Amino acid sequence: xxxxxxxxxxALVAILLARNLYTISMLPDEMRQGQIFRIIYFHVPAAxxxxxxxxxALVASVLFLVTKxxxxxxxxxxxxxxxxxxxxxxxxxxxxxxxxxxGVWWAWDPRLTSALxxxxxxxxxxxxxxxxxxxxxxxxxxxxxxxFAFTDVPIVYFSIRWWRTIxxxxxxxxxxxxxxxxxxxxxxxxxxxxxxxxxxxxxxRLRQEQTQREIDYLRRTVxxx
Amino acid sequence: xxxxxxxxxxxAKDLRAEMRTKEAINASxxxxxxxxxxxxxxxxxxxxxTREISGGLLWIVFTFAGTLVLNRSFARELPNDCLxxxxxxxxxxxxxxxxxxxxxxxxxxxxxxxxxxxxxxFYNVRWTRQFWPLMLVLVLGTWGLTSIxxxxxxxxxxxxxxxxxxxxxxxxxxxxxxxxAMRLSALLVAGQPITGDDTVWFKLLFGFDIIYTALSLVxxxxxxxx
Amino acid sequence: xxxxxxxxxxxxxxxxxxxxLRDISFEVRPGACLALIGRxxxxxxxxxxxxxxxxxxxxxxAHIFGQEPRNAEARRRIGFIxxxxxxxxxxxxxENLRLFxxxxxxxxxxxxxxxxxxxxxxxxxxxGLVREFSRGMRQRLAVARAFLHGPSVLLLDEPFTALDDRAxxxxxxxxxxxxxxxxxxxxxxxxxREALELATHVALINRGRIAFHGERTDEMLSAPGWIYxxxxxx
Numbered sequence: 001x002x003x004x005x006x007x008x009x010x011a012l013v014a015i016l017l018a019r020n021l022y023t024i025s026m027l028p029d030e031m032r033q034g035q036i037f038r039i040i041y042f043h044v045p046a047a048x049x050x051x052x053x054x055x056x057a058l059v060a061s062v063l064f065l066v067t068k069x070x071x072x073x074x075x076x077x078x079x080x081x082x083x084x085x086x087x088x089x090x091x092x093x094x095x096x097x098x099x100x101x102x103g104v105w106w107a108w109d110p111r112l113t114s115a116l117x118x119x120x121x122x123x124x125x126x127x128x129x130x131x132x133x134x135x136x137x138x139x140x141x142x143x144x145x146x147x148f149a150f151t152d153v154p155i156v157y158f159s160i161r162w163w164r165t166i167x168x169x170x171x172x173x174x175x176x177x178x179x180x181x182x183x184x185x186x187x188x189x190x191x192x193x194x195x196x197x198x199x200x201x202x203x204x205r206l207r208q209e210q211t212q213r214e215i216d217y218l219r220r221t222v223x224x225x
Numbered sequence: 226x227x228x229x230x231x232x233x234x235x236x237a238k239d240l241r242a243e244m245r246t247k248e249a250i251n252a253s254x255x256x257x258x259x260x261x262x263x264x265x266x267x268x269x270x271x272x273x274x275t276r277e278i279s280g281g282l283l284w285i286v287f288t289f290a291g292t293l294v295l296n297r298s299f300a301r302e303l304p305n306d307c308l309x310x311x312x313x314x315x316x317x318x319x320x321x322x323x324x325x326x327x328x329x330x331x332x333x334x335x336x337x338x339x340x341x342x343x344x345x346x347f348y349n350v351r352w353t354r355q356f357w358p359l360m361l362v363l364v365l366g367t368w369g370l371t372s373i374x375x376x377x378x379x380x381x382x383x384x385x386x387x388x389x390x391x392x393x394x395x396x397x398x399x400x401x402x403x404x405x406a407m408r409l410s411a412l413l414v415a416g417q418p419i420t421g422d423d424t425v426w427f428k429l430l431f432g433f434d435i436i437y438t439a440l441s442l443v444x445x446x447x448x449x450x451x
Numbered sequence: 452x453x454x455x456x457x458x459x460x461x462x463x464x465x466x467x468x469x470x471x472l473r474d475i476s477f478e479v480r481p482g483a484c485l486a487l488i489g490r491x492x493x494x495x496x497x498x499x500x501x502x503x504x505x506x507x508x509x510x511x512x513a514h515i516f517g518q519e520p521r522n523a524e525a526r527r528r529i530g531f532i533x534x535x536x537x538x539x540x541x542x543x544x545x546e547n548l549r550l551f552x553x554x555x556x557x558x559x560x561x562x563x564x565x566x567x568x569x570x571x572x573x574x575x576x577x578x579g580l581v582r583e584f585s586r587g588m589r590q591r592l593a594v595a596r597a598f599l600h601g602p603s604v605l606l607l608d609e610p611f612t613a614l615d616d617r618a619x620x621x622x623x624x625x626x627x628x629x630x631x632x633x634x635x636x637x638x639x640x641x642x643x644r645e646a647l648e649l650a651t652h653v654a655l656i657n658r659g660r661i662a663f664h665g666e667r668t669d670e671m672l673s674a675p676g677w678i679y680x681x682x683x684x685x
Contacts, residue, residue, distance in 0.1 A: 128390070
């Protein structure tokens with residue numbers, strides 16, 4: 001049953017993305033930025049999905065500490081790993097955009113810099129997990145770290161913003177002039193597609209975690225005989 | 226005030242043990258001096274522009290030297306399985322955290338008070354012009370480093386490569402605090418008072434300290450029982 | 452069940468895949484002295500650590516006087532000696548005992564510390580740093596630390612291992628006094644003779660299961676290897 005849901009969602013994502021790619025390519029070029037502006041349709045949804053994912057990771061971590069049920073630990077890992085990938089997409093697309101527009105690969109834009117720090121924080125989560133072998137200790141310590149990391153996210157965002165006001169730099173995607181309606185619609189559709197993709201990848205990763213736990217349980221039972 | 230007296234017992238124990246061996250604090254002093262020296266080669270101390278930013282460099286020294294002290298914090302409980310005895314005692318995890326954090330705070334502050342005059346000499350900077358505000362930044366910033374460093378020291382105490390894992394986990398979380406501390410220190414060391422927009426950094430440091438101290442107090446028991 | 456000093460019900464403990472303890476259930480009444488015997492790796496240390504509150508069972512429950520071992524009240528009543536001596540090398544004997552007396556909130560930390568230094572024969576070296584002590588002295592200090600706060604339940608993991616004669620004598624005296632005062636002792640051991648002399652009950656752990664649990668008989672005292680032959684692995 002779960003398998004069918006995943007396949008259906010994947011198909012939906014594929015259709016949405018394909019159709020949207022067509023729509024996006026049909027849109028006229030943005031006045032000042034040209035072709036590269038289209039990258040925003042992936043850049044922004046990737047960040048939005050990643051940030052939502054990190055909120056889910058926080059909730060899962062807290063729930064694990066409270067209930068000690070390993071399904072919450074599995075959810076926290078899955079959501080964070082997928083979030084790392086989406087944040088990476090955000091960073092890479094931002095970097096490409098910067099190179100095309102400004103000629104630099106990295107311009108210390110507040111949002112991109114915050115995204116980079118968040119990426120490092122969640123990479124730390126994965127490294128910590130790898131270093132801990134005992135499953136209960138790994139889940140507990142990872143959950144504690146996840147709470148610290150998530151608390152940092154808003155603080156990072158605001159502090160980088162204030163830091164950059166001291167040395168103002170050009171900000172990406174300044175919203176001078178409203179988006180025309182068909183652009184907003186394309187962005188919204190891509191948002192939905194990216195969130196769906198995030199959910200599907202998380203479910204696949206979750207399934208993998210749960211299978212691993214089943215294997216561990218079966219091994220334990222065999223050893224006990 | 227039983228809680229506070231237990232905190233003091235632990236702080237006194239850590240400080241007394243450290244003063245007997247002086248392992249962490251000597252290493253920390255030496256490391257701070259070496260880093261100050263190396264930074265002098267990277268950023269020419271005779272140039273005017275360097276003197277303007279030099280306050281920020283201070284925090285590189287403090288953070289790296291501080292990590293040596295923080296690493297030792299729970300590592301000192303490993304020989305003889307002393308950590309078992311501490312966990313078995315009827316001491317709340319929060320008291321254990323606060324006791325150790327205060328001891329670390331005192332030790333790191335001591336290193337900073339040695340590093341500051343040396344810094345002043347190497348960079349030919351009169352850092353005493355805004356003395357009290359600078360002290361406030363030192364206290365707030367060091368407490369931020371200490372509170373996160375102490376609980377993460379407990380997280381990493383049993384991991385291989387603990388000395389690498391601790392800074393790897395602590396530094397990213399501390400970035401907002403470092404931004405504020407560096408900005409404020411750079412201004413204060415250059416003799417300028419903190420005005421207008423820059424006062425937001427003080428608020429950041431206060432808020433950061435309060436939030437992470439509260440989190441650590443709550444989560445310490447969970448970490449100890451691992 | 453509720454008036455037992457120590458009880459376990461269906462305790463399992465897993466390390467990764469491996470079950471270190473399987474379905475452990477037993478009871479120890481107040482005032483008893485249980486000798487826990489078994490080969491290396493049988494699960495003695497794991498069981499003692501669960502009873503002391505250092506780790507939680509994967510399945511089942513353990514209680515000290517009906518409470519979870521981690522409760523503050525239970526912690527005050529437990530004394531533990533593990534493989535490490537759990538005293539600080541950089542502090543002196545009396546500084547160590549004062550520290551633990553204060554952590555356990557004893558009303559008169561100083562006199563409790565001094566009393567136990569005397570009882571373990573360490574009062575002449577009370578200001579000596581532990582790192583300069585001999586092995587036997589360190590073990591005696593570990594005994595002082597564990598008994599300092601007057602615990603009702605003593606959990607001792609191989610306490611007689613590698614003790615010198617003086618330390619063995621001190622430990623035996625202290626244990627006899629504790630048992631006479633109605634305290635409960637669970638002691639894992641390889642040194643069958645010293646342990647069986649004090650024990651009222653014996654339990655054999657074999658590959659994570661309790662293979663035997665009963666009163667200590669004279670038969671056991673005279674031929675300690677008998678239990679292994681009868682109930683253990685051949």
